Amino acid sequence: MGMNQVRIAIDGQALDVPAGISVAAAIAQLRLPFRRSVGGQPRTAFCGMGVCFECRVRIDGIAQQRACMVPVREGMQVLTDG
Amino acid sequence: MAEHYDIVIVGAGPAGLAAAEAALGQGARVAWLDAQVTAGGQVWRKDVRYGWPRRVESIVAKLLDHPNATWMPQTQVIAAEQNALLLQDERQALGVTYGALILAAGARELLLPFPGWTLPGVTGAGGLQALAKQGWPLSGRRVVIAGSGPLLLAAAATAKRHGAQVLGIYEQASQAAVHGFARTLWRWPGKALQAAALRCELAGTPYRCGSIVARATGNDALQLIEVDGPNGVQRIECELLAVGYGLVPNVELAQMLGCAMKREAAHPYVAVDDSQRTSIANVYAAGELCGIGGRDCAWLEGRIAGLAATGSAIEASLLRQQRLARRFAANLREHFKLNPCIHDLADPDTLICRCEDVPLRALENFDDARSAKLATRCGMGACQGRVCGTALAELGRFPRSGQRPPLFPARLSTLGDLPSPSDTEGLF
Numbered sequence: 049m050g051m052n053q054v055r056i057a058i059d060g061q062a063l064d065v066p067a068g069i070s071v072a073a074a075i076a077q078l079r080l081p082f083r084r085s086v087g088g089q090p091r092t093a094f095c096g097m098g099v100c101f102e103c104r105v106r107i108d109g110i111a112q113q114r115a116c117m118v119p120v121r122e123g124m125q126v127l128t129d130g
Numbered sequence: 131m132a133e134h135y136d137i138v139i140v141g142a143g144p145a146g147l148a149a150a151e152a153a154l155g156q157g158a159r160v161a162w163l164d165a166q167v168t169a170g171g172q173v174w175r176k177d178v179r180y181g182w183p184r185r186v187e188s189i190v191a192k193l194l195d196h197p198n199a200t201w202m203p204q205t206q207v208i209a210a211e212q213n214a215l216l217l218q219d220e221r222q223a224l225g226v227t228y229g230a231l232i233l234a235a236g237a238r239e240l241l242l243p244f245p246g247w248t249l250p251g252v253t254g255a256g257g258l259q260a261l262a263k264q265g266w267p268l269s270g271r272r273v274v275i276a277g278s279g280p281l282l283l284a285a286a287a288t289a290k291r292h293g294a295q296v297l298g299i300y301e302q303a304s305q306a307a308v309h310g311f312a313r314t315l316w317r318w319p320g321k322a323l324q325a326a327a328l329r330c331e332l333a334g335t336p337y338r339c340g341s342i343v344a345r346a347t348g349n350d351a352l353q354l355i356e357v358d359g360p361n362g363v364q365r366i367e368c369e370l371l372a373v374g375y376g377l378v379p380n381v382e383l384a385q386m387l388g389c390a391m392k393r394e395a396a397h398p399y400v401a402v403d404d405s406q407r408t409s410i411a412n413v414y415a416a417g418e419l420c421g422i423g424g425r426d427c428a429w430l431e432g433r434i435a436g437l438a439a440t441g442s443a444i445e446a447s448l449l450r451q452q453r454l455a456r457r458f459a460a461n462l463r464e465h466f467k468l469n470p471c472i473h474d475l476a477d478p479d480t481l482i483c484r485c486e487d488v489p490l491r492a493l494e495n496f497d498d499a500r501s502a503k504l505a506t507r508c509g510m511g512a513c514q515g516r517v518c519g520t521a522l523a524e525l526g527r528f529p530r531s532g533q534r535p536p537l538f539p540a541r542l543s544t545l546g547d548l549p550s551p552s553d554t555e556g557l558f
């Protein structure tokens with residue numbers, strides 16, 4: 049594939065992923081839930097296109113980011129709400 | 131300070147790209163924006179592994195290079211007033227003013243509730259396709275695709291390309307309806323070719339008609355689904371289920387601008403004339419926004435809007451092709467009509483509002499969205515009712531209510547720039 053890798057951290061765990069993938073795709077590699085719903089259920093990305101907000105996580109300190117809309121960047125710190 | 135453009139285009143799918151190309155060809159100064167990081171929209175979403183189709187790549191490259199074009203990625207419209215928009219990108223809020231505005235916001239999936247639809251592992255059908263193209267790991271995963279329409283085939287093909295084991299495609303329309311549709315395809319040779327190519331790519335993948343996913347189960351993640359088909363209920367173990375019941379237009383911005391709407395069944399779309407003019411002066415709409423019409427239709431209408439918005443002549447052949455594309459869409463809609471029993475899949479405990487975890491049972495005693503929202507918080511969450519409001523309209527519960535600014539959850543610093551405070555009254 050010849051894709052460059054970038055290193056990010058998800059919930060403190062370092063992860064090398066192909067450049068250009070979304071934060072959602074990166075989180076999916078670890079098979080983590082993205083968030084807990086108000087009733088405590090685990091949720092993951094659902095619509096894939098920025099509509100449902102099920103994929104929201106904290107990225108570099110900013111909460112409520114839709115992981116399916118944001119590409120990974122070197123050094124990115126992602127916190128799920130799982 | 132708001133930057134001025136002759137033409138501002140919202141949405142960079144086929145309609146937006148065609149509009150930009152046409153307007154630039156007439157010498158206009160154009161700003162084109164999209165909420166996504168790359169152009170292409172959903173149907174031409176760039177695949178991190180396989181890139182764009184070559185044609186799309188060259189269209190986008192030309193626009194990115196054009197001296198009169200300003201590309202604004204990851205940008206959303208937060209609020210609008212006459213001839214001006216308040217935008218928000220990854221870093222900042224910015225204002226733009228325009229001579230003409232072309233709305234090309236496309237469509238989203240019709241996602242309908244059924245028991246288990248909130249489990250991790252359940253996505254939309256177009257949703258799974260979008261996630262696959264973003265690099266979602268699918269290699270070796272057992273995937274079932276279900277719902278309705280040709281999008282299921284496209285989603286299955288993408289999933290396979292990314293290494294998924296597609297166990298089956300379950301189409302709700304009856305076999306008779308799907309065959310009836312196939313028999314009309316000769317009238318649209320381009321479509322027939324596309325269908326044939328997809329069929330080749332999906333050789334060996336079961337395609338079952340008259341089949342509906344009635345339930346998904348699993349502990350904390352999807353494990354098993356129940357498919358109700360012509361031969362009874364079938365249980366299938368899988369890790370991913372992608373279900374989409376077609377598309378609905380993203381009309382929120384057009385609604386906020388006050389554009390007149392029409393309705394296709396329960397879902398509003400923007401009313402336009404032959405030149406893609408909406409009811410609001412200097413505001414045009416093209417593509418899925420004007421009723422689900424598909425990619426080719428979007429491209430043609432985008433071009434028409436780009437020409438009309440720059441005061442240029444529109445070739446008769448363009449209008450002819452557009453009408454043909456609209457007829458194709460009507461034909462498709464007719465054959466893939468939803469089986470009404472899909473409206474009854476949710477049971478009283480099924481969560482309808484995924485943002486606020488509101489079950490169907492809590493909504494039983496309301497007959498309009500507003501009172502249900504005030505009492506149960508249904509539709510109050512981050513998605514602003516885009517999923518549950520659309521589903522409830524489809525289920526025949528409540529009609530969609532109009533959108534008020536901000537159109538997307540906005541940062542406080544952006545809201546400080548909102549044109550008039552009265553617009554946001556009662557929102558926070």
Ligand code: FES
Binds near residue numbers: 093095097098099100
């Ligand atoms: S998956 Fe729906 S917004 Fe990201």
